[in-house]
Amino acid sequence: MxxxxxxxxxxxxxxxxxxxxxxxxxLSFVKRLEWRGINSELIEVKRDDKIxxxxxxxxxxxxxxxxxxxxxxxxxxxxxxxxxxYVDDGGVLLAVCGGYPMLGSYLNIAGEKVGGLGIVDxxxxxxxxxxxxxxxxxxxxxxxxxxxxxxxxxxTKTYIKKCQPFGKVINGFGNNGExxxxxxxxxxxxxxxxxxxxxxxxxxxxxxxxxxALIRKYGQAELEPLYDTLEDEAHSYAxxxxxKK
Ligand code: GLN
Numbered sequence: 001m002x003x004x005x006x007x008x009x010x011x012x013x014x015x016x017x018x019x020x021x022x023x024x025x026x027l028s029f030v031k032r033l034e035w036r037g038i039n040s041e042l043i044e045v046k047r048d049d050k051i052x053x054x055x056x057x058x059x060x061x062x063x064x065x066x067x068x069x070x071x072x073x074x075x076x077x078x079x080x081x082x083x084x085x086y087v088d089d090g091g092v093l094l095a096v097c098g099g100y101p102m103l104g105s106y107l108n109i110a111g112e113k114v115g116g117l118g119i120v121d122x123x124x125x126x127x128x129x130x131x132x133x134x135x136x137x138x139x140x141x142x143x144x145x146x147x148x149x150x151x152x153x154x155x156t157k158t159y160i161k162k163c164q165p166f167g168k169v170i171n172g173f174g175n176n177g178e179x180x181x182x183x184x185x186x187x188x189x190x191x192x193x194x195x196x197x198x199x200x201x202x203x204x205x206x207x208x209x210x211x212x213a214l215i216r217k218y219g220q221a222e223l224e225p226l227y228d229t230l231e232d233e234a235h236s237y238a239x240x241x242x243x244k245k
Contacts, residue, residue, distance in 0.1 A: 006039035007213050010056040012099075013064075013072050015046045020151065022062030022096050024197030028206050029058060036224050038214075047071075051079045053086040057213040063097030063195060066110045066155075073102050073114050083117050092213045093189045096198060100191040101158055103184065108156065120186045121161040127177075130155040134242040135174070135194055137167030137182050142208035149201050149238035150194025158193075160184050166192050171244050188212045201238065203231045 011026055026042065033040045045051050053059060064072070076083065087093060101107035101124035104116045108126045116124075130153070137148040148167055157176035165175065166183025174182035174193070183192035190209065192198065199206040207223055214221035 004037065004039055005214065005218060006041065007033060007057040007210070007217065008041045008043060008055050009058045009060065010043045010045060010053060012045050012051070012059060012061045013047065013068075013075070014044050014062070016068040016072055017062035017064035017098055019063040019065070019098065020153070020195035021197050022060070022195060025060055025062070025094065025096065025199040025206075028197070028199035028203070029060075029210065032203065032206050032210060032226065035226055038210075047075075051075065051082070053082050053091065056086065056091060057217055058209060059086070059091065059093045061093070061095040061099030061102065063099060065098075069098040069102075069107075070109050070112070070114055072099070073107070073109075073116065076102060076117060077115060080117055083119060087119050087187055087189055090188050090212070090216045092209050092216070094198075094209060095189070095191040097152070097154060097193050097195055100183070100193060101156060103186075103189065103191045104158070110155075119189060120184055120191065121163055122158055122184060124156045124158045127155055127157040131173040131177070133172055134238065135172030135182065136170040136239055136243045137172075137174075137194075138170055139167030139205075141166060141185055141190065142204040146204055147235070147239045148194070148198075148205060149235055149242065150192070150196040150198050152193045152195070154193050158184075166190060171242050188216070200231065201235055203228050203235075 165181035
């Protein structure tokens with residue numbers, strides 16, 4: 001019997017939430033696993049499909065327009081307790097931009113208050129202006145202090161209560177433009193406004209999420225280093241170009 005490891009990746013609503021190529025995050029997981037001889041299986045849950053997180057090791061929720069965001073939020077809230085169990089059990093969940101505010105208690109989408117999944121102590125309000133631009137963070141999510149680069153485009157602002165942010169804003173708006181925080185980390189949940197897609201531009205974040213999924217499933221994870229010269233160059237270029245001088 002083969003002892004090859006395998007992670008199951010569940011992409012929630014790629015047909016509704018895939019703004020700015022969030023699917024690149026999936027490709028990043030799949031390739032970085034493949035390059036290390038780890039198998040992956042991709043499950044795409046689309047509109048009207050039954051949602052089950054029972055076999056998932058990594059779940060991705062992308063970004064989308066207000067209308068689609070609202071529809072997805074309603075689908076997900078119908079299976080709220082499955083999410084809570086998955087998160088409590090240490091399941092890895094990456095929620096990007098439109099998907100991120102759904103983690104909190106509520107989100108105000110274009111003047112309408114919509115209930116969220118209530119996984120994390122945070123809430124999201126409509127912002128006066130839309131914020132669009134490149135972002136640089138300092139984050140200790142992955143093994144020591146690192147930079148994270150990405151792109152934000154959102155009309156909302158998020159307030160995280162007693163929770164750990166994903167990073168400190170070096171350049172950009174982040175959660176709310178007031179407290180220099182960006183995103184949220186809770187157990188193995190990472191919520192962020194950053195597209196990019198996020199993971200190809202930040203391979204250290206991809207590897208951290210993979211590591212957490214492997215540890216949950218197999219009790220340990222030793223990730224072989226990869227030849228990341230191009231990824232590192234692209235990352236450093238973005239840091240240098242978009243950090244405030
Ligand atoms: N619809 C949300 C907004 O405009 C999220 C957009 C996104 O995912 N980039 O604020």
